[in-house]
Amino acid sequence: MSEKTKSENLEILASDVRACRLCIEKPQKKPLPHMPRPVLQVSATARLCICGQAPGTRVHKSGRPFTDPSGDRLRDWMGIGENVFYDAGRLAIVPMGFCFPGLDAKGGDLPPRPECRNTWHDRLFAAMPQLELILVIGQYAQAYHLGAARRKTLTETVTGWRDYFEASPQPGKPVVLPLPHPSWRNNAWLKKNPWFESELLPVLRREVARLV
Template sequence: MKDTLAQLSFDELVRQVRACTICADALPLGPRPVVQLSPESRILVIGQAPGRRVHETGLPFNDPSGDRLRQWMGITREVFYDDRKLAILPMGFCYPGTGKSGDLPPRPECAPAWRNALLERLPYIGLTLVIGQYAHAWHLKDREKSVTENVRNWQRYWPEVLPMPHPSPRNNLWLRRNPWFEEQVIPELQKRIAGLLESDTLVE
């Protein structure tokens, strides 16, 4: 399948992703892959999987988690949803359903089927935001055992990659216990993003 995907045009690959049904039988609301990307994207956001509201609207991070993420990044919704500036590829593209303690993990079928083929089509990414434990597990080399330790060691990956906690309101306690993240890391993140967006004419 890898060789077949490599032969597709960018647009055809994305069309196939958005039409994917490989784990339809396991999805409580059916498949609706939610991704955002362009060959010119400069920043890559790697989340977990869409929540119910994202599934309903088709917009990634169209929820309180997204509001906080945009605040952390220092950008507007308009910039966030400009695919020439931001690519958004969660670890699972469809809403996986809800369990006793929140949304279920991303479906395991998704990343092996599509992830590498899509990442190979994003040549201008200058910064990848790796959000939450499932994204950390896939994207971070030499990662620590916990999200907290990965984030604490953020300079190991900087400036190309930034391990992040999930911006969900469920993480308010984590943020209160780890004030250094918003005090020290977020200002550096905002400066890095501003610099990348100012230089996006380089890919035109």
């Protein structure tokens, strides 16, 4: 398959994702409480991918990934600005849920919609074999990309980041680096785990600079 064919197939697939209405037309649980607005960023040339949870209210309004304080912190962690972050040719963004899932009774975001993972994720990643590194943010992304290798808690998984990052990658599979969510709600976690800033972030920034 030529590089051009790969790109065309990915473009068609991404267009299908953006037009997806499964969560209201054929939902696997209670329908999405608002009109879908799938958000993703993909290309056949990006070597780095971010896989997080799902868009929040601000991203749902903007239609662009990480247009919120979490995005500001994530870009700071990565050591890049918006010009690189939103360059699809260099950076892919594939959240576990493409649409804002709605809020729970306490005002927090609901889990990512299952329709996204079950319908689209395997196909999207198969269409981007050029990916070399995937940043997996939060428990849902870690469950998908790490499978049985994921540890019992997010903290244990992120603490063991070297085991995933330094492991010999499977042929044709990208390296996976687990991260906590960059939400400001995780300030306490970051204070309790200073090794994240001193040990993991330098590696993250080095790899981002190499790949983008």
